[in-house]
Amino acid sequence: MKTIECHDCEGKFTATTKEEILGILYDHYIKNHNEIITNVNDEEKKNWMSRFEKDWAQAQEVSNNL
């Protein structure tokens, strides 16, 4: 499991796979940052994804029993 932070608020999200965290983040953006994901062009989407990919790659593995 890894934890990453939302770029647009203090939210922290934990998931096991990249697909899972993308789904969680997507739901979060729909609910809390709707204007951010509805007003973006392809370039900004690409930037968001590459920032996300980097964050996910650098996130520390966290253990369940800590």
Ligand SMILES: [Zn+2]
């Ligand atoms: Zn957020």
